[in-house]
Amino acid sequence: MRHLLLILLLLAAALASGTEFTVTRPQQSSIAFVSKQMGVPVEGNFRKFTALITVNPAKPEAGTARIEIDLGSIDAGSAEANEEVIGKAWFDTQNHPTASFVSSSVSNLGKGRYDVAGKMTIKGKTLDIKAPFTLKQQGDTLVIDGLFPLKRLDYGIGTGAWGDTGVVADEVQIRFRFTVVAAKN
Amino acid sequence: MNDRYTRTAILLHWATALLIFAAFPLGVYMHDLPLSPHKLKLFSWHKWIGIGILLLAILRVLWRSSHRPPPLPDTMPRWEKIAAQSMHYLLYGLILAVPFSGWLMSSAKGFQTVWFGVLPLPDLVGKNKELGDLLREAHETLNFLMLGLVLAHAGAALKHHLIERDDILARMMPFLRKMP
Numbered sequence: 265m266r267h268l269l270l271i272l273l274l275l276a277a278a279l280a281s282g283t284e285f286t287v288t289r290p291q292q293s294s295i296a297f298v299s300k301q302m303g304v305p306v307e308g309n310f311r312k313f314t315a316l317i318t319v320n321p322a323k324p325e326a327g328t329a330r331i332e333i334d335l336g337s338i339d340a341g342s343a344e345a346n347e348e349v350i351g352k353a354w355f356d357t358q359n360h361p362t363a364s365f366v367s368s369s370v371s372n373l374g375k376g377r378y379d380v381a382g383k384m385t386i387k388g389k390t391l392d393i394k395a396p397f398t399l400k401q402q403g404d405t406l407v408i409d410g411l412f413p414l415k416r417l418d419y420g421i422g423t424g425a426w427g428d429t430g431v432v433a434d435e436v437q438i439r440f441r442f443t444v445v446a447a448k449n
Numbered sequence: 450m451n452d453r454y455t456r457t458a459i460l461l462h463w464a465t466a467l468l469i470f471a472a473f474p475l476g477v478y479m480h481d482l483p484l485s486p487h488k489l490k491l492f493s494w495h496k497w498i499g500i501g502i503l504l505l506a507i508l509r510v511l512w513r514s515s516h517r518p519p520p521l522p523d524t525m526p527r528w529e530k531i532a533a534q535s536m537h538y539l540l541y542g543l544i545l546a547v548p549f550s551g552w553l554m555s556s557a558k559g560f561q562t563v564w565f566g567v568l569p570l571p572d573l574v575g576k577n578k579e580l581g582d583l584l585r586e587a588h589e590t591l592n593f594l595m596l597g598l599v600l601a602h603a604g605a606a607l608k609h610h611l612i613e614r615d616d617i618l619a620r621m622m623p624f625l626r627k628m629p
Contacts, residue, residue: 302493303566306559341559344484431486 282322285406285444288315292405292443295333299340299416300433308345312337317444319408321401324378329367329442336361353424360387376400380410386419395438408442452519453620461509462621465502465544469599472498473592496555496562500570503548510541522615536602543595550591554584 296309312334319327335355340346350357367382376398384393397410413435416422422432454462472495479491521530555562556572558581563569574580609617610625619625 301489301560303563304493304561348484425486428486431489 282320283446284318284320286318286447287445288317289405289443289445290315292407292441294439294441295331296439298437298439300435302431306341306345308338308340310334310337311339315442317408317442319399319406319444321399321406324399325370325372327367327370327380329365329380329382331365333363334361335363349422353426354422356387363387365393384414384419387421389419391418395440397440404445406444408444409440411437411439414438452616453623454518455512455516457512458509458516458518459621459623461505461512465505465509468498468502468505469544469595472502473596476592492560493563493566496551497565499548499551500562500564502544503552506541506544506548510545513541519620522617524613524615533605536598536605540595540598540602543591543598547588547591547595550584550588554581554588557581557584 290313293313293315294309295313296307298305298307300306310333314332316330317327318329336350336357338346338349338355340349349355352358355363363384363386365382365384367380369381371379371381373379373396377396378399379394379396381392381394383390393412393414395410395412397408400407400409414437415434416432416436417427417429417434426432453459475491475495475498479488479495482488482491521533525533552562552570553574557574557577559576561569561572606618606621609615610619616626
């Protein structure tokens with residue numbers, strides 16, 4: 265009886281604080297990037313990734329995210345680039361097949377804007393990063409959109425001759441979109 | 450003055466020639482290189498030179514439309530005059546079409562052209578692999594057509610200078626006139 269009461273209380277609390285969105289729809293989610301080569305913006309993306317996201321639009325600060333990216337699924341803009349970037353000088357996917365991001369906190373910047381802080385691990389190197397994002401709720405789906413710069417050389421991506429930032433710029437713009445829906449009970 | 454080209458026409462002609470002599474071998478050399486920073490640099494330089502040629506070509510068409518070239522000598526048979534004129538029109542077409550096809554090809558392959566790394570040119574076609582491959586073929590074919598015509602053009606100029614000993618070449622190279 266006491267347990268039941270507790271469960272009811274928890275349920276009531278959950279209902280009062282809004283719906284949790286926890287199921288990411290891969291079809292409507294993307295992780296894309298723009299690198300600059302000789303001043304030319306070149307678009308790319310990762311086709312395969314998993315995103316475990318929990319977010320409550322009534323309380324976004326409590327949200328969490330754990331993103332894992334299959335680096336071998338990269339499209340770097342051309343067939344020859346795709347072959348090149350999985351190699352040792354770039355992502356070295358043989359030794360580091362995935363990259364990950366694990367959130368540690370979300371802060372509210374106001375006006376529907378938020379900042380997520382967390383740890384990004386690429387090529388065995390883990391660094392603290394911050395990324396701004398927006399939340400848009402459309403009925404039962406929640407769209408998370410964000411854009412942030414990442415310095416590729418911080419992670420040793422594109423070393424040796426490719427370290428020449430006059431050819432491939434150090435800064436890469438990462439654009440992400442996650443479409444999350446509420447879990448059906 | 451009407452027996453030779455204007456100073457502007459001469460300058461535009463030789464500037465175009467110089468840029469083509471740089472861009473053509475560069476294109477032949479670079480197109481099959483394995484991906485490297487070196488290759489990305491060469492591709493950009495080739496594209497920058499190509500856009501330079503396109504701009505000069507547009508200037509030349511504008512200049513040519515308001516400045517008649519000196520008439521061909523009456524010693525030339527009619528068919529030769531027609532051949533020479535057709536050749537010139539074809540070359541005008543190619544100095545426009547070759548860089549333009551390269552620009553389109555670059556866009557279709559997903560690599561915008563940013564002149565000198567600072568001035569982005571619009572992508573007139575979107576990224577599309579089939580179109581990119583087709584434009585690559587077109588760019589290559591037009592280039593080798595141009596190579597043939599440039600050789601014929603230079604050969605004809607030399608023939609006029611060395612065999613017919615007329616002033617056709619000197620009209621484009623005024624310093625030749627002072628030679629005995």
